[in-house]
Amino acid sequence: MMTTNEILRAAAQEKQILAAADTDTRNRALLAMADCLLEDAARILAANAEDVEAARGRISDVMIDRLLLNEARIAAMADGIREVAALPDPVGRILSRSVRPNGLIVEKTAVPFGVIAIIYESRPNVTSDAAALAVKSGNACVLRGGRDAFHSANAITTALRRGLARVGLPENLVSMVQDTDRASARELMTAVGLVDLLIPRGGAGLIRTCVENATVPCIETGTGICHVYIDAAAEVPMALDIIENAKTSRPSVCNAAEVCLVHSAVAAEFLPKMKKRLVEDRAAAGKTPVELRLDPRAAAIIPGTAAGADDFDTEFLDYVLAVRVVDSVEEATAHIAAHSTGHSEAIVTADDRVAAAFTARVNSAAVYVNASTRFTDGGEFGLGCEMGISTQKLHARGPMGLEELTTYQYIIRGCGQTR
Amino acid sequence: MMTTNEILRAAAQEKQILAAADTDTRNRALLAMADCLLEDAARILAANAEDVEAARGRISDVMIDRLLLNEARIAAMADGIREVAALPDPVGRILSRSVRPNGLIVEKTAVPFGVIAIIYESRPNVTSDAAALAVKSGNACVLRGGRDAFHSANAITTALRRGLARVGLPENLVSMVQDTDRASARELMTAVGLVDLLIPRGGAGLIRTCVENATVPCIETGTGICHVYIDAAAEVPMALDIIENAKTSRPSVCNAAEVCLVHSAVAAEFLPKMKKRLVEDRAAAGKTPVELRLDPRAAAIIPGTAAGADDFDTEFLDYVLAVRVVDSVEEATAHIAAHSTGHSEAIVTADDRVAAAFTARVNSAAVYVNASTRFTDGGEFGLGCEMGISTQKLHARGPMGLEELTTYQYIIRGCGQTR
Numbered sequence: 001m002m003t004t005n006e007i008l009r010a011a012a013q014e015k016q017i018l019a020a021a022d023t024d025t026r027n028r029a030l031l032a033m034a035d036c037l038l039e040d041a042a043r044i045l046a047a048n049a050e051d052v053e054a055a056r057g058r059i060s061d062v063m064i065d066r067l068l069l070n071e072a073r074i075a076a077m078a079d080g081i082r083e084v085a086a087l088p089d090p091v092g093r094i095l096s097r098s099v100r101p102n103g104l105i106v107e108k109t110a111v112p113f114g115v116i117a118i119i120y121e122s123r124p125n126v127t128s129d130a131a132a133l134a135v136k137s138g139n140a141c142v143l144r145g146g147r148d149a150f151h152s153a154n155a156i157t158t159a160l161r162r163g164l165a166r167v168g169l170p171e172n173l174v175s176m177v178q179d180t181d182r183a184s185a186r187e188l189m190t191a192v193g194l195v196d197l198l199i200p201r202g203g204a205g206l207i208r209t210c211v212e213n214a215t216v217p218c219i220e221t222g223t224g225i226c227h228v229y230i231d232a233a234a235e236v237p238m239a240l241d242i243i244e245n246a247k248t249s250r251p252s253v254c255n256a257a258e259v260c261l262v263h264s265a266v267a268a269e270f271l272p273k274m275k276k277r278l279v280e281d282r283a284a285a286g287k288t289p290v291e292l293r294l295d296p297r298a299a300a301i302i303p304g305t306a307a308g309a310d311d312f313d314t315e316f317l318d319y320v321l322a323v324r325v326v327d328s329v330e331e332a333t334a335h336i337a338a339h340s341t342g343h344s345e346a347i348v349t350a351d352d353r354v355a356a357a358f359t360a361r362v363n364s365a366a367v368y369v370n371a372s373t374r375f376t377d378g379g380e381f382g383l384g385c386e387m388g389i390s391t392q393k394l395h396a397r398g399p400m401g402l403e404e405l406t407t408y409q410y411i412i413r414g415c416g417q418t419r
Numbered sequence: 420m421m422t423t424n425e426i427l428r429a430a431a432q433e434k435q436i437l438a439a440a441d442t443d444t445r446n447r448a449l450l451a452m453a454d455c456l457l458e459d460a461a462r463i464l465a466a467n468a469e470d471v472e473a474a475r476g477r478i479s480d481v482m483i484d485r486l487l488l489n490e491a492r493i494a495a496m497a498d499g500i501r502e503v504a505a506l507p508d509p510v511g512r513i514l515s516r517s518v519r520p521n522g523l524i525v526e527k528t529a530v531p532f533g534v535i536a537i538i539y540e541s542r543p544n545v546t547s548d549a550a551a552l553a554v555k556s557g558n559a560c561v562l563r564g565g566r567d568a569f570h571s572a573n574a575i576t577t578a579l580r581r582g583l584a585r586v587g588l589p590e591n592l593v594s595m596v597q598d599t600d601r602a603s604a605r606e607l608m609t610a611v612g613l614v615d616l617l618i619p620r621g622g623a624g625l626i627r628t629c630v631e632n633a634t635v636p637c638i639e640t641g642t643g644i645c646h647v648y649i650d651a652a653a654e655v656p657m658a659l660d661i662i663e664n665a666k667t668s669r670p671s672v673c674n675a676a677e678v679c680l681v682h683s684a685v686a687a688e689f690l691p692k693m694k695k696r697l698v699e700d701r702a703a704a705g706k707t708p709v710e711l712r713l714d715p716r717a718a719a720i721i722p723g724t725a726a727g728a729d730d731f732d733t734e735f736l737d738y739v740l741a742v743r744v745v746d747s748v749e750e751a752t753a754h755i756a757a758h759s760t761g762h763s764e765a766i767v768t769a770d771d772r773v774a775a776a777f778t779a780r781v782n783s784a785a786v787y788v789n790a791s792t793r794f795t796d797g798g799e800f801g802l803g804c805e806m807g808i809s810t811q812k813l814h815a816r817g818p819m820g821l822e823e824l825t826t827y828q829y830i831i832r833g834c835g836q837t838r
Contacts (some may be wrong), residue, residue: 016756020779022448034541068660098801104790106800111782113812179772196812215631238835245837337435359830360439363530369834371523380838381829382517391614393532393826395814407812410800411778416657418664419799 001178004187007142008194010172011115015140018173018333019112023089029135030085033163034078034130037128040159041074048124057149059122062236066123067149077128084132087384090140090402105413110406114140114196117188118387119210121146123204127153130201131160131388133172137405142195144188146202154178189214199400201388204315219396221388224254224343225315226373229358231334231349232265239266239348240277243321245372246346246389247290252317254389255344255376258310259322261332261381262298267325271301272384278321288319297325312339318358325404329354333361340364342391365391365398420597420737423606426561427613429591430534434559437592438531442508444586444597448554449504452582456547459492459578466574467543473551474567478541485542486568496575498546503551506803509821510557524832529825531557534613536607537806538563538629540621543571549620550579550593552806556824561614563596563607565621606703608633616824620807623734640807643673643762644734645792648751648777650768651684658689658767659696664791665765666697671736673808674763674795678741680751681717686744690720697740707738716744731758737772748773752780759783761810763792763817783818784810804809 002010018026037044048069055067091112100106107317118130127143132357134141145153154176161171175260188195189210198218200210228246231238246257262270278290292304293311304323311322312335326332329347336345346368347358355369366376376398378386383401392394396404421429437445456463467488474486512529519525533559535547546562553560564572573595580590596603607614608629617637619629629641633741647665649658665676681689697709711723712730723742730741731754745751748766755764765787766777774788785795795817799806809815815823 016780016782019782100799100801104794104799114782212634217811219813235835241835241837249838355832356639361435363435363438363533363828366829366831369830369832371831371836372838374838375523375831375836376829380523382519392636394638397827398829408816409782410785410817411788412785412790412794412796413774413788416654416660416713417790417795418660419668419791 011140014170032166034081036159036163044155047151081132124152127156140173147180220392229261232263233351234348295324298323344376430559433589451585453500455578457581463574466570500551538616540565546572559592566599639811646764648680651682652770653767714743717742765797
């Protein structure tokens with residue numbers, strides 16, 4: 001068994017082989033990885049059964065379901081890898097080219113980072129998704145999964161490594177750290193010179209730990225306290241559709257709305273209708289009603305729980321919505337500036353000038369006019385895939401596709417120029 | 420006097436005003452800043468005299484000269500600001516646009532970071548250069564200069580702030596931290612939520628301190644252990660011109676070469692000629708000869724100091740060159756991978772296949788074929804200006820111009836779409 005340091009050194013030593021591999025080689029590797037995943041299905045399912053057995057009683061049924069693999073889910077993972085193979089190659093793109101007066105040809109060229117470390121939690125399919133995106137973008141990857149999916153992730157990694165070997169690439173280009181303790185995560189965060197990029201994918205605690213402790217380049221992903229602002233000029237039926245979708249279509253994900261800001265001019269009409277839609281209609285349909293946490297002005301219009309001190313700074317990831325009444329788009333955007341995590345915010349308005357004020361003042365990664373925050377996603381943006389959603393401003397913002405997994409390099413060709 | 424925290428809070432609070440200002444307002448602010456710099460020349464020169472007086476005897480004459488201002492240097496600073504005003508606006512560029520099948524219009528738009536903090540050392544003109552680039556790119560800036568230039572930098576900042584006020588912008592968009600102790604630098608490095616980007620400009624010690632301690636997004640700049648590899652297929656006269664230029668044209672800067680790698684097939688011819696050019700010819704012309712630090716194979720061909728353990732890992736910034744003989748381009752690129760800071764490397768060769776192997780294997784920010792490393796510079800690359808040279812892979816690599824001082828944001832326009 002290799003130690004984490006040995007795994008990192010092997011990846012760093014061999015990363016250049018993948019970086020220099022041509023498009024066809026990387027795509028053939030991906031197809032072989034998909035084949036091997038299917039060939040190894042029985043072994044992967046056996047490993048997964050071991051994980052599920054160990055996890056029962058320790059984690060919730062919802063989490064058990066996320067952990068559970070079957071033939072269909074393995075097939076979906078293989079299909080996911082093949083889809084990545086079919087995407088355009090992000091490596092080697094000429095981002096700009098200029099011929100200088102002295103004859104130097106300066107080309108800005110997309111190149112891989114080198115070694116990408118990915119720290120994630122329980123879903124086994126993240127293993128194959130992340131490895132596929134790394135290989136496609138010419139990067140070696142070192143994966144560090146959660147304890148619950150340890151055997152599953154290892155079996156998947158073994159299959160992926162067989163795929164690399166089948167096309168003559170080193171197996172160490174995709175590796176799985178063999179410890180799931182905190183020390184192994186710390187080791188990845190501080191492996192200066194070995195890890196070229198660290199991407200944590202998981203809950204707010206993991207992200208915070210990485211951002212605070214990483215001395216290697218790190219991209220903060222995922223935490224989303226997303227706001228929907230219902231302007232005075234909003235069409236109320238559209239506003240109801242958008243807040244319902246943003247809050248309830250999948251409350252556990254980062255692009256779900258956590259806060260609704262409502263202009264005072266429309267609050268008396270909108271809030272009772274919103275309460276009917278999110279609370280009563282859902283209860284009547286046998287769905288989980290949304291718990292509304294109201295600021296005093298909203299509470300003067302509709303009944304609900306009084307919002308506590310933290311309710312406007314919490315990523316609920318649940319059927320809970322904090323509600324505040326504001327008097328202007330300026331007050332709304334000031335609230336967002338003070339409380340947002342910079343992920344996604346939406347305005348519902350029929351007034352183009354108010355929409356323009358909102359988009360100019362909100363500096364989150366994604367700003368929506370008359371659409372749900374739920375669209376912040378690599379697939380929905382047309383990127384074809386996604387490694388996570390960046391909530392930082394350096395390098396990548398919002399959904400990170402293949403292009404965001406590359407950096408660039410200047411290559412300058414001359415004929416003896418000196419300065 | 421405002422504390423560092425008050426300065427940061429003021430910048431963070433008012434950054435949105437500059438981000439929302441149009442191109443014309445930002446350009447008029449720059450021209451007013453240039454005017455005020457000239458109007459305040461007497462005050463700036465008086466402050467500078469105070470700095471020079473205090474520094475005499477404490478710092479070298481070379482450093483005193485870097486610190487010294489006069490009418491011509493102030494005029495050059497004002498001209499520099501006007502040149503920045505004339506550059507294209509980096510803010511608001513549409514980087515990509517797509518209309519999705521559901522009708523959503525997704526625009527990736529260049530936007531300012533917000534507040535950029537810049538920690539630098541003694542040259543007073545960095546104050547006006549950095550402030551001009553920040554204002555042009557829509558960013559508020561908080562400057563923290565070195566002790567030696569404190570009064571000069573403050574007088575310059577006062578002039579620049581008057582320029583902002585003259586066009587109706589808040590003065591706090593350009594501020595100077597009033598402490599030059601370590602605590603003030605630490606405060607900038609850890610001002611999470613207030614500083615959107617930290618750029619250290621200075622020596623290796625400052626850069627390392629920032630990279631190790633910053634919890635805000637930081638761009639590593641400047642340290643350059645640059646290599647020139649003389650291939651077996653090099654034209655020797657071109658190789659001599661390039662190594663002379665890379666080493667001696669300005670040895671104190673980061674894009675100067677520190678290491679020469681020579682293919683064994685050409686070493687017996689090249690090394691004696693290099694020694695003549697860099698040592699004897701320079702001495703005969705009354706110039707400082709280059710001290711050669713030789714690995715054993717080079718030392719078997721020419722006389723010189725034996726290279727010590729650290730000589731291949733040192734940014735000399737002086738008339739010193741470490742020399743090593745290698746047997747192949749692979750050995751050269753392996754040496755570079757092990758010892759480079761990722762800044763700039765060059766190959767001299769007439770063989771296109773060797774050149775391609777070199778550019779594919781070296782992953783530094785700038786890779787040259789048959790040209791001097793000294794060209795790694797915003798002006799030389801056609802960027803029009805430069806905030807520093809990034810040696811990291813995240814966000815920006817190589818010379819950072821105005822575009823690199825922006826991030827992006829997705830703005831999505833719909834008509835009620837839900838997911």
